[in-house]
Amino acid sequence: MINTINILNLLLPLLYTATFAAYAWDFLKEKLLFQNSKRIFLLTTIIIHIFYLFIRTFEFNHPPITSKFEIFSVLAFSIALSYFILELLTDIRGTGAFIILIAIFFQVVSSLFISHSYSVPEVLRNRMLGLHVISALLGYSGFAISAVYGLLFLKLYKNIKTNKFGLFFNRLPNLEILEQLSYYAFVIGFILLTVAIIIGFIWLPQAFPNFRYTDPKLVSTFFIWVLYGIGILSKILANWYGKKVVIFSITGFGLVILSLVLTSILSHSFHSFY
Amino acid sequence: MNITGISLNHKTAPIEVREALHLNREEIADFIPRLREAFLEEGFVISTCNRTEIFGFLKNDSIDLNPIISALINFKPVEGIKPEHFKKYFSCGALRHIYNVASGIDSLVIGDSQILGQVKESFELAEEMNFTGSLIKKFFDSAIRVGKRAIRETGIGEGAVSISYAAVQVVDKIFANLSKKSALIIGAGETGELAAIHLKDKGVGKIAIANRTIERAEKLAEKLHSEIVPFQFLKEQLHNFDIIISATSAPNTIISRQDIAAAVKKRKGSPLCIVDIAMPRDIDPEVKNIDNVFYNDIDSLKIIVDQNMQRRVNQIPEVEKIIMEEMVSFIGWYNTLEVIPTIKSVRDFFESIRTDELEKIKHKISDEDYAKLDDMTRRMIGRILHNPTIKLRSLAESGTNYQDTANYSLILKELFDIDNKNKDNNSKD
Structure with missing residues (x-):
């Protein structure tokens, strides 16, 4: 399980970056290459992020909110999820790059510094x-x-x-x-x-x-x-x-x-x- | 392929000549019988303010198109017109040219969407005059397909390329739901009318017209089912509108910064889009410094027009790809026409053998057996001829092995002595 967590921890910044790249390409170029697939990139990233947060919760027996860097990962996830819901509700797809950029920032910082070698106060569980x-x-x-x-x-x-x-x-x-x-x-x-x-x-x-x-x-x-x-x-x-x-x-x-x-x-x- | 075309257009002749040569529907209807009588088996004539073109399949093998040009010049004499103003097209060149025209890449305004409709109208008239056959129909259908694909698959027709439409593009970038917006058109001239039509097409909820001469305002308002704002009360009414488009011929500004500032105050900061397409300008350009006021004049709208035009030019290679695909498809189809008589002759030859042999045993077997034999031999001949037919057709469709196609056709005819047999049959008939 720890190995999976470590792999996902490395994978998530890459997935957010790929999603950002698809949205940015679509914004900058007037080609239709990523017009629909960028949403699939985002959905995949969100699903993998949910999975990552769940297995962290089960493995460490506490919600992923016990350190700044766990919080950052949840923040990246919640920004991506909020944007995804907003995009689904409004079908306005041209602005994702600007939002996902913030998610990348939080996830990269989280992935770089997150650890699980600290004692967690009972209240945080x-x-x-x-x-x-x-x-x-x-x-x-x-x-x-x-x-x-x-x-x-x-x-x-x-x-x-x-x-x-x-x-x-x-x-x-x-x-x-x-x-x-x-x-x-x-x-x-x-x-x-x-x-x-x-x-x-x-x-x-x-x-x-x-x-x-x-x-x-x-x-x-x-x-x-x-x-x-x-x-x-x-x-x-x-x-x-x-x-x-x-x-x-x-x-x-x-x-x-x-x-x-x-x-x-x-x-x-x-x-x-x- | 003996399709040919002549064209006088914005690239070959000055505007005076193009305008003067323009043939209206009645003139085309008068000219078509002359074309049919002397030059073309089938064809059609396109004439717009920017181009007059004739396409068709020649009656004889001559490739001299000068007589057609002379006939047109004689039919409608135009001062200053010369045969050099016409460009001539043959075979693939003609095909490519009609595709260029239908896709809008040959238009004065690249990507002009009206030309496709004009090509359709020309063909419909030719059809009414019985000047069309299966060949020209196929030629026309493929041209229309190119035009539609160009619009659907590329950005050749996207973006505003006229000042009045660019104004609508700006409006579109400010407001979301235009059906809930109201627009005031100041000036009921041609420019104002065009802008009003564009706004109506975009679904603007309410349009009002203000004009110094009330009769003109009433006329336009009736045409657009819109309201009228009396010119003398114009300034008091400004705050009621989200969009103001001004296109009068007034020599001085008719709306000042103070007028707009007062309107914005009454609108409690709700955005106001002002488009001044008059020359000289109707509205003090200083209004652009007021918060929530978006002011555009001809110069700023021209930036949009130029950008969109460049974007359309950038789409030409994409359209040319479509043109190439359709050319390959059309030429492939056309080449199959050459082998279809051979295929038909071979099939007829086999069919005649089959029916002869069946006839010989018809009275020696029962009706039931005869039916079985008839069915079996038909299937057998079908299977025997399947591969040669497919091979010959695909060789012709590829269009690259013309010599091979001709050789195969010849060998088939020689082996089965088909030409002589046909002649015998014809003489018997």
């Missing part, structure tokens, strides 16, 4: 924690995808405004679609983060004796949640359009990263495991 972390990671993946679509929106917006009718103009979907994709990813991210927060509120006080509601990580996560909630309400109630929506999404994601970095580095929390 809990299934509720697995659910809590995976839903949070899927939520953050949604925010990341939303931000990428936001950046693509801004790129196309600028290109149209400045009459640059090149590759991005020809190959990206139109502005309204990019805004919708950004918004949908935003909403999905918000829902999953809500699930993570609910599980956390129910389970964390029972699991950690030193639990406190004023913990910096909890406060910052709640702040992010409120912020994205305001974004959704503004879109629905105040009819926010285009640029305003995507700038909100990009700013929101910037704050997510900032809060994760600050709470990990600067504060000591019962919520820090790694």
Whole structure:
């Protein structure tokens, strides 16, 4: 089993890179070579990644969330899966390269540094924690995808405004679609983060004796949640359009990263495991 | 293959000559009987504003096409026209040329999609005039197949190559669901009308026309089933539209930056696409600096047109591959025509032997046995002739062993003395 895990650990970055190459080729060239097969590349990669995460869980007897590098692999997987679902729902296939690039980054870092020679605290073996972390990671993946679509929106917006009718103009979907994709990813991210927060509120006080509601990580996560909630309400109630929506999404994601970095580095929390 | 063609087009003659020579439907109908009488067994005449072409199978073995050219010039005298304005095509050259025309790679605007329809119309007229036979039908069908394959399998017809269509391409890059969008066309002239038609074809939900002369606006609105915005209330109505296309002949700008800024404010930031295809421009180009306003004029749209044109030019090698495939297929088919009479003669010869021999025993055996024997001998002859038939046909289809094909045909005829037998039979008849 360990050998299989090691092989898959090496194989996954290659599979993500091959998937990225198929999507990038399709984006750059106007040939139809990978128009359909790139989705099969992605599906295969996702299936193998699921298998990898499962056998890790069974072999080490804990969900794959006990180290930063396990988390990175789950993050790569959740980004790829979220994109795949979004592509299936919308049938917009031209933007995969930009999203899968993020998945490659996380999987490569994970594959390079992941190990299993550390002792795992008992609390990290809990299934509720697995659910809590995976839903949070899927939520953050949604925010990341939303931000990428936001950046693509801004790129196309600028290109149209400045009459640059090149590759991005020809190959990206139109502005309204990019805004919708950004918004949908935003909403999905918000829902999953809500699930993570609910599980956390129910389970964390029972699991950690030193639990406190004023913990910096909890406060910052709640702040992010409120912020994205305001974004959704503004879109629905105040009819926010285009640029305003995507700038909100990009700013929101910037704050997510900032809060994760600050709470990990600067504060000591019962919520820090790694 | 004695298919021939003459062509006067944008590559061979100036526009005045091309326009003047253009034959309308009635003129073609008048000219076809002259072609049939003196020159062609079957054929068709294509005439558009950019080309006049005649294709057909010659009546005799002459390869001099000058009489056809002279007949056309006499039929429709055009000032300045010379025989040198015509290009002549023979055999494979004619085949290749009609394929080039049908696929749009010979058009003034590469990939022009209208030409295929024009070729079809020309053939339909020839059919109505009984000027078509099985050969020209096959020739025409293969040309249409080339045209369709070029559109389906390559990007030769993709992308906007006119300013008004490029405007639609920009609109398409901003909005997703055009059926929920509304467009205002300012100016009911030819350019405005073309832009409006393109938007309607794209499925824009609501189109309104504004024109200084209300009658012209009404005329266009009626044609497009659209609304009218009175010109004097134009500025107050701007915020109601997602797309504004302006194509008037006004000497100065008619919409200022302030007008658009006010409209955007009322639209609460909802995007506004403005396309100014007037010359001089109708809308202050400074509007492009307003957030969520996408402004394009003729110069910026020309960038799209040039890019798309280049992309179409890049597709020509792909189209040429299709043309080569179809040429090989057509020539293969055509070559089989040469051996079909031989195959038929051999089969007839064997069939006559079979029926003769059956006739001899018809009254010596029962009807049931006769039927069995009839069936058995038919199958036997079929099996005997299967291989020679296939071999001869495939040799002809390959088109590369013409001499071999001729030799095989000759040997078969010699061995079975087929020509003499046919002559005897004919004389008996």
